[in-house]
Amino acid sequence: MPVLLIVIPLLSGLIAFLVKQEKSVKSWALLSSIVSLVISVMALTTKNDSWLHYNLPWLPELGSSFNVGLDGMGKVLCLLTGISFPVIFIATWNNSYRKPNNFFALMLLSQAGLMGVFVAMDALLFYFFWELALIPVYFLCSQWGGERRIPVTFKFFIYTFVGSLLMLVAIIFLYFQTPDKSFSIDSFYAVAQMSPGTQAWLFVLLFLAFAIKMPIFPFHTWQPDTYEQSPTAVTMVLSAVMVKMGVFGILRWLVPVLPTASFQFGDNPATLCVVGMLYASFVAMQQDDLKRLFAYSSIAHMGLMGLAIFVPSNMGMQGVMIQMFNHGINILGLWIVVELIERQMGTRKMSELGGLAQKAPVLGILLVVLALANVALPLTNAFIGEFLMFAGVFTSLASKYHYIFAVVGAISIILSAVYTFNMIQKVFFGNTNSLTAGARDIRLNEKLVLSALVVMIIAIGVYPKPLLEITQGAVDTLISKMMIKNP
Amino acid sequence: MNAIVLSAIWGVVMMFTSVFSRNNKVVRGIAVTGLAVLLITNILEMNGINFFKVDVKGMMVFDNFGLLFNAIAFASTLVFFLLSGRDIEKVGMHVADYCALIFFVLCGVAIASSFNTLLMLFLGIEIISIPLYILTGADKRNLKSNEASLKYFLMGCFSTGLMLMGITLIYGVKGSFNMDVIGMGNGELTPMLAAGLLLLLFSMAFKVSAAPFHFWTPDVYDGAPTVFTSFMATVVKAAGFIAFIRLFKNSLGSMQSEWQLMVAIITAATLFIGNITAVFQQSVKRMLAYSSIAQAGFMMFAIVALNETAFEGLIFYAAAYSLATIGIFAILIKMKDYTFEGFNGLAKHQPVLAATNTIFLLSLAGIPATAGFWAKFYMLAAAVRAGHVLWLVILGVLCAAISVYYYFRVIQAMYFKDGDAQEMDATPAFKGVLIGIAAVVVLLGIFPEWLIDKLYYFF
Numbered sequence: 052m053p054v055l056l057i058v059i060p061l062l063s064g065l066i067a068f069l070v071k072q073e074k075s076v077k078s079w080a081l082l083s084s085i086v087s088l089v090i091s092v093m094a095l096t097t098k099n100d101s102w103l104h105y106n107l108p109w110l111p112e113l114g115s116s117f118n119v120g121l122d123g124m125g126k127v128l129c130l131l132t133g134i135s136f137p138v139i140f141i142a143t144w145n146n147s148y149r150k151p152n153n154f155f156a157l158m159l160l161s162q163a164g165l166m167g168v169f170v171a172m173d174a175l176l177f178y179f180f181w182e183l184a185l186i187p188v189y190f191l192c193s194q195w196g197g198e199r200r201i202p203v204t205f206k207f208f209i210y211t212f213v214g215s216l217l218m219l220v221a222i223i224f225l226y227f228q229t230p231d232k233s234f235s236i237d238s239f240y241a242v243a244q245m246s247p248g249t250q251a252w253l254f255v256l257l258f259l260a261f262a263i264k265m266p267i268f269p270f271h272t273w274q275p276d277t278y279e280q281s282p283t284a285v286t287m288v289l290s291a292v293m294v295k296m297g298v299f300g301i302l303r304w305l306v307p308v309l310p311t312a313s314f315q316f317g318d319n320p321a322t323l324c325v326v327g328m329l330y331a332s333f334v335a336m337q338q339d340d341l342k343r344l345f346a347y348s349s350i351a352h353m354g355l356m357g358l359a360i361f362v363p364s365n366m367g368m369q370g371v372m373i374q375m376f377n378h379g380i381n382i383l384g385l386w387i388v389v390e391l392i393e394r395q396m397g398t399r400k401m402s403e404l405g406g407l408a409q410k411a412p413v414l415g416i417l418l419v420v421l422a423l424a425n426v427a428l429p430l431t432n433a434f435i436g437e438f439l440m441f442a443g444v445f446t447s448l449a450s451k452y453h454y455i456f457a458v459v460g461a462i463s464i465i466l467s468a469v470y471t472f473n474m475i476q477k478v479f480f481g482n483t484n485s486l487t488a489g490a491r492d493i494r495l496n497e498k499l500v501l502s503a504l505v506v507m508i509i510a511i512g513v514y515p516k517p518l519l520e521i522t523q524g525a526v527d528t529l530i531s532k533m534m535i536k537n538p
Numbered sequence: 539m540n541a542i543v544l545s546a547i548w549g550v551v552m553m554f555t556s557v558f559s560r561n562n563k564v565v566r567g568i569a570v571t572g573l574a575v576l577l578i579t580n581i582l583e584m585n586g587i588n589f590f591k592v593d594v595k596g597m598m599v600f601d602n603f604g605l606l607f608n609a610i611a612f613a614s615t616l617v618f619f620l621l622s623g624r625d626i627e628k629v630g631m632h633v634a635d636y637c638a639l640i641f642f643v644l645c646g647v648a649i650a651s652s653f654n655t656l657l658m659l660f661l662g663i664e665i666i667s668i669p670l671y672i673l674t675g676a677d678k679r680n681l682k683s684n685e686a687s688l689k690y691f692l693m694g695c696f697s698t699g700l701m702l703m704g705i706t707l708i709y710g711v712k713g714s715f716n717m718d719v720i721g722m723g724n725g726e727l728t729p730m731l732a733a734g735l736l737l738l739l740f741s742m743a744f745k746v747s748a749a750p751f752h753f754w755t756p757d758v759y760d761g762a763p764t765v766f767t768s769f770m771a772t773v774v775k776a777a778g779f780i781a782f783i784r785l786f787k788n789s790l791g792s793m794q795s796e797w798q799l800m801v802a803i804i805t806a807a808t809l810f811i812g813n814i815t816a817v818f819q820q821s822v823k824r825m826l827a828y829s830s831i832a833q834a835g836f837m838m839f840a841i842v843a844l845n846e847t848a849f850e851g852l853i854f855y856a857a858a859y860s861l862a863t864i865g866i867f868a869i870l871i872k873m874k875d876y877t878f879e880g881f882n883g884l885a886k887h888q889p890v891l892a893a894t895n896t897i898f899l900l901s902l903a904g905i906p907a908t909a910g911f912w913a914k915f916y917m918l919a920a921a922v923r924a925g926h927v928l929w930l931v932i933l934g935v936l937c938a939a940i941s942v943y944y945y946f947r948v949i950q951a952m953y954f955k956d957g958d959a960q961e962m963d964a965t966p967a968f969k970g971v972l973i974g975i976a977a978v979v980v981l982l983g984i985f986p987e988w989l990i991d992k993l994y995y996f997f
Contacts, residue, residue: 110987182906193954201954205946212942216935219915223922 052094052102053119053170056129057163057180059087060136064159073151077144080155084136087162091133095126095521109176114226114233119170123525124302124372127518128169128295131379135291136162141500142387143284146394148195161187161288168296174222174234177304181215184293188285197280204280207273211263214270218260218300221253225308239308240532250312257305258320264297265353267320268327278346283390286342290349290386291379298356298375302368306360307532314533317361318450324357325459332466336473341389341399344474345382348425351463352378358460359440362450365530367443372522373515374436377424377508381433384421384504388414391493392478396486401474406483410490415479417501422475424508426468432511437464539590539600540579541608541648548572549641556634566623569637573619576644577612580605584992596716597655602993604651606853607780611647611773614860615640618773620971621868622765629676629763636676636766639669643774650781654788655715656705659781663701663745666777667694670770674762686761693754697744704737717789727796735790735797739804742785746778748838749807752831756815759827767823768867771830776856779837783852786841794844802842802930809835809937816944823876825944826866829902832941833859836917836934842927843920850990851916857989858909858982862898865975868968869895874960878947882957891964892952894972899945901979904938909982914938916986 063083070076094103104120121129136158148154164184171177185208192204222234228245229238245253263270278286306313328351335347356374359367391414392407393399408415424431427438445457483490493501511518552572555565579589584605627633646665653659671694675687705715711731712720727735740751747755759767790797812832819825837855840848869891873880885892901910921931952959982989 110985112987112990179906186900186905190953193950201950205943205950208946209939209942213936213939216938217932220918220922220928220931220935223915223919224928226919227923 052090052097052105053121053125053129053166054105055090056087056094056133056166056170057119059083059090060159060166061163064156064163067156067159068152070152073147076152076155077140080159081137081140083159084133084140084162087166088133088137091126091129094121095130104172109173113175114231114235114238115173115175116235117176118173118235119167119176120172121170122528123522124299125169127372127376127522128292128299129166131295131376132162132165132169132292135287135379135383138383138387138500138504139284139287141496142287143390144496145494146282146284148282150194154191154195157187157191158284158288161191165288165292165296169299172236174226174236174239174304176234177300178215178219178222181218181296181300184296185211185215188289188293191285192277192281195282195285199276200280203273203276207277210270210273214260214263217256221256221260224253236303239304242308244311247311247315250309251316254305254309254312254316257309258301261297261300261305262320262323262357264300265294265357266297266350267323267354267357268330268350269323271327271331271350274350275343275346278349279340279342283342283386283393287383287386290346291383294349294353295375295379298353298360298371301357301360302371302529306363307529310533313361314449317363318452321358321361321450321452321456324354324361325456327351328354328358328460328463329466332463332470336466336470338470339400339402341392341401341474341478344401344470345385345389348467348470349378349382351467355437355440355460355463358456359443362444362447362453362456363530363533364443364447364449365526367440367447368526368529369519369522370436370439370441370443372526373511373518374433374440376518377432377436377511380504380507380511381421381424384417384501384508385425387497387501387504388418388421391497395490398486401477403484404478404487405481406479406487407490408479409483410487411492413498414493414501417498417505418479419475420505420508421501422471424512425471427464430509430512432508432515434512435515539588539592539594539598540583541576541612542645542652543590543592544576544579545572545641545645545648548576549638549645552634552638552641556632562627562633565634565637566619566626569640570616570619570623572641573612573616577609577616580608580612584609596718597658598649598652599654600652603849603853604780604784606992607651607776607856608648610853610857610860611644611651611777614773614776614857614864615644615769617861617971617975618769618864618868621864621968621975622768622871625765625871629765630678632676636673639673640769642669643769647773647777650777651784653781653784654717656708656717656720656785656789657715659785660698660701660705662781663778664698666774667698667745670766670774673766673770674758676766677763680761680763682761683763686758689754689761690758693744697741697751700737700744701741704734704739704741707731707734707737710734717785720789721792723792727793731793732796735793738785738790739797739800742778742782743804746775746782746834746837747831748804748834749811749831750804752808752811752834755831756824756827759830760821760824764823764867764871767827768864768871771826771867772860772863775830775834776837776860779834779840779852779856783841783844783849787844787849791844798842798926801838802927805835805838805842806930806933808832808838809934813937813940817940819944820878821876822870822873822878822881822948825878826863826870829941829944830863832937833902835937836914839917839921839930839934842930843917843924845920845923847916847923848920850993851913851920853993854909854916854982854986854990855913858901858913858979861975861979862901862908862910865898865972865979866895866902868972869961872961872964872968874962878951879957881948881951881959882955884952884959884961888959888961888964890969890973891961894969894976895952896949897976897979899948901983903942903945907980907983909979909986911983912986
């Protein structure tokens with residue numbers, strides 16, 4: 052099953068290069084992404100454990116194999132990836148691109164890379180997919196992005212490439228420390244205790260790679276520019292799924308592999324996360340461009356996840372798991388709204404918009420729900436995640452400063468309410484102006500995906516238990532690897 | 539042994555073909571046949587079939603390492619001929635002579651990959667160098683080509699002198715040219731031995747254009763006719779490295795702790811200078827010259843580390859780097875304008891050239907799923923395994939990130955910028971070969987052990 056998740060988008064992506072007709076390549080991409088979604092849902096529900104793992108020798112001399120598998124965390128993220136792509140394709144159905152075959156082919160290839168990252172159980176394979184997810188996105192942004200796309204994407208690419216190369220060094224070093232000279236994740240977990248100095252710089256190398264991807268302050272500078280300049284479909288991939296690669300990487304390849312260092316130095320990244328949350332929230336308040344607003348808001352949310360990981364507790368980890376999924380869903384919805392507004396009005400500037408709720412009531416209602424989720428109000432999915440994370444940080448025994456972290460971090464939630472509602476007020480309420488007077492309500496396909504997302508938000512917000520159960524196992528093993536007693 | 543004898547014979551044959559045939563097609567056909575014969579006989583020798591039973595008195599050792607490299611070098615040259623053979627004709631009238639010189643270079647390559655005494659090393663390096671001086675100046679009426687040739691010749695002679703001096707000093711200490719004898723002993727470094735070792739190190743660093751002995755490289759590569767630059771920057775440079783590592787592994791390995799730091803510093807300087815300078819180039823040809831210095835910096839990792847991983851990695855690096863660079867040069871030769879702007883918009887009317895070029899550039903940059911990734915991977919792994927030089931590894935990956943900048947500038951020009959790139963006669967056969975190489979680069983990028991296994995067991 053994990054193999055199918057990689058192979059289907061990969062093959063259909065390669066085929067899509069050859070389909071020159073716009074309509075048919077769109078349908079083909081949608082079809083492929085729906086098949087992936089179905090498989091990821093099946094992976095979630097299957098009882099047969101042997102379907103979830105697959106191991107094929109790849110580089111026997113080197114001790115690396117094509118080892119893929121799905122655990123709770125992987126399942127949830129594959130589901131998120133599976134949901135994202137059909138949603139993206141449907142929501143942007145009416146957009147037309149130059150050379151549509153290349154566009155959709157690259158989209159599918161990036162999906163294959165993302166799936167690969169989430170199922171890889173071998174460090175080298177993980178690195179492989181980590182990069183493979185990046186290359187198509189580079190081409191997508193550079194070819195179909197906004198005005199300043201070339202320098203911006205270039206910065207993004209080099210930034211993340213530096214990070215991944217540093218990660219490669221750490222992976223190679225760890226490989227030589229493994230008892231059986233193997234890249235498999237079990238061997239990495241079995242690495243004997245290393246000296247604190249060695250652990251420290253390994254921690255720095257790995258952390259940099261994941262921090263750039265997430266992004267954690269002060270490694271975030273690529274992100275707002277890239278989100279702004281990318282075509283919205285790609286921004287959705289980047290922010291809904293790709294930044295989760297960073298969180299996922301920390302959870303699978305950093306914290307369990309270097310538990311002592313993570314415990315010892317946890318306060319430093321946690322401080323960065325808290326600073327980043329506040330900083331991003333303040334910057335978000337000053338933004339006029341909707342895309343930049345959500346970009347900074349996203350940094351704040353990712354910061355909270357980082358905080359909950361580095362000030363660990365059972366509850367907080369559980370929150371991270373579920374919030375990875377929730378944040379993906381919410382941000383996807385917000386980007387769709389941005390895309391709709393931009394397509395109709397030709398602008399993303401809040402100061403030029405206003406009174407849209409009168410003209411597009413359905414969009415208004417759906418957006419308010421999304422905004423509430425962004426602020427993490429009760430009954431929305433984000434409330435569950437953020438509450439668990441804050442409660443976890445607050446009660447964590449891992450750090451001396453957990454009270455301060457939790458309290459300061461919570462300020463950013465208040466700030467997020469400020470900028471989110473400010474945005475709603477400016478864009479949707481108030482009087483219409485010459486630009487928004489001619490606005491129409493949204494089309495059926497857009498209504499469909501947005502309401503599907505909203506339903507998901509509320510469903511998880513009211514009844515999160517199934518999702519929590521899936522990730523419980525992953526959280527338990529993670530916590531036991533970190534050797535920290537439940538608070 | 540097969541390769542040495544046959545390449546020398548074939549070189550002589552090539553010289554005389556121009557007497558009997560003025561038809562360039564025939565000349566090219568004979569050259570390609572010769573390369574195929576060399577490749578096949580070399581593979582036969584790898585499997586123990588040797589046509590020439592010559593007693594070399596232990597002066598040469600034909601081990602897997604050298605033979606596998608020979609195979610790679612011959613295969614790369616074959617590819618080079620298939621892609622750029624027609625462009626050799628454009629350099630001047632004496633096509634057969636150029637081909638003959640290339641075969642002599644290959645003879646030198648085969649010696650340099652299997653020497654076991656310092657004398658044979660000297661012979662091999664000289665047999666490689668002298669034809670190259672001529673090839674560099676092949677474009678007789680071009681002032682830049684003449685200048686490059688002279689510069690190369692003078693600098694080359696100087697470094698050869700250094701090498702001879704080094705060999706003499708080492709002979710003075712150890713009383714033998716034989717590498718096994720030199721390698722014996724407790725690794726103690728007397729002043730005279732140290733001087734000899736240094737001189738050898740410097741001259742080899744010159745041959746592979748490692749900093750600070752690299753100053754000839756950009757001018758020579760830029761001045762030489764582009765077809766021959768392609769050959770010099772790939773097969774010849776890789777052969778220099780094979781000789782380098784052979785020398786240090788078999789004879790000077792016991793003194794590794796004495797010279798490791800020095801080689802590490804040379805490596806760091808090479809990486810740094812090559813990458814930083816390449817960033818500022820406006821001409822793709824000159825950028826490739828500096829990029830070859832940067833890549834040499836990565837190959838130097840093998841000499842710093844000097845372990846199993848390094849040997850495997852260097853072989854792989856030679857193949858990955860040669861294939862990709864030959865491909866890029868072959869496309870560059872077809873371009874009217876050698877600047878970055880000359881590539882603007884190439885993807886629009888030549889999608890095949892642009893796509894294959896992208897794969898080669900990604901490979902040079904070391905992106906996964908291309909052969910270049912494993913090349914860099916093995917080098918980094920070798921250095922990590924050796925220990926002590928982790929600072930060098932970190933520097934190496936930072937430089938690799940810098941290299942992305944100038945390789946991707948070409949990709950950006952081809953795909954994302956508007957313009958009308960002018961190229962000349964890209965035939966379907968040419969494109970076919972390009973696609974074939976790109977496929978090999980990707981396949982090696984997914985299954986690197988297909989090649990590396992050949993070091994240990996053959997077909």
